[in-house]
Amino acid sequence: MxxxxxxxxxxxxxxxxxxxxxxxxxxxxxxxxxxxxxxxxxxxxLSTWDHIDELTEAELDALAWELNILWYDTGASLDTKRALVKDSDLVYKRLGTKWAVENVINSYFGDGYVEEWFEYEGQPGHFRVYSTNPSLNNERLTEFLNLLNKVKRASAKLDGIFITLTGQMPLYAGIAFRETSKEQYSIGAKL
Structure with missing residues (x-):
């Protein structure tokens, strides 16, 4: 047989x-x-999905093109590209939501989150973006705004981007207290 x-x-x-x-x-x-x-x-x-971590950069770029990942950047790092491809179907399902925006922010710029208008008493439909990445400066701002416009709700308005930096710094505090007083005694004889 x-x-x-x-x-x-x-x-x-x-x-x-x-x-x-x-x-x-x-x-x-x-x-x-x-x-x-x-x-x-x-x-x-379908086994391609099982091996995303083993794909070359060119294969990831081709796969992103096939999947029509609008927020995919061919100039991104290899790890970022892998994360974008892995999460693309989830982002497409939730496109226009806070989760989708946060996912793309975290993929490209590290930790970050979105604060919606009702969380900071803003105008309805507005939001703020917070990131801990100090490289999100003028050079990368245009790139960030382009990516943001591809995943946010079209009617949502960005109020601002806030970079929050944290670190450790030794802080010392001290106090000194000195009490002084003046006393006067007179010694004299009584006659």
Whole structure:
């Protein structure tokens, strides 16, 4: 018996002998022989998702193009590209939401979050972006705003971008207290 693969399937051979002579069954088997190899080939490409961490930069760029990831930047780092491809379907599902904006901010610029208008008593439909990345300065601001416009709700208005920096610094405090008083005694004899 020869080896059977999904790409060279002969479905009729998988059926019991008594079914092989029925005309309708023969037709269905022939149709399966046409359909299954294409499905098997499509299923083989699904393994790409299992190996995103092993794809080259060119393969990631091609995959991002195929997936039409609007916020994908070919100039980004390899780790950023991988994160964007991995999360692309989730971002597309939630495009225009706070979560989508935060996800893209975190992929490109590290830690960051969005504060919506009702969280800081702003105007309805407005929001603020907070990031801990000091490189989000004038040079990267245009890039950031372009990315933001691709994932935020079109009617949402950005009120500001705030860079928050944290660090440790030794702080010393001290106090000195000195009490002084003046006392006067006179010693004299009584006569």
């Amino acid at each position: 020869s080896e059977m693969k999904l790409t060279t399937l002969e479905f009729i051979r998988l059926l019991p002998q008594f079914m092989r002579e029925d005309g309708a069954v023969k037709g269905l088997a022939a149709a399966m022989d046409e359909i299954v190899p294409d499905l098997a080939q499509s299923a083989a490409t």
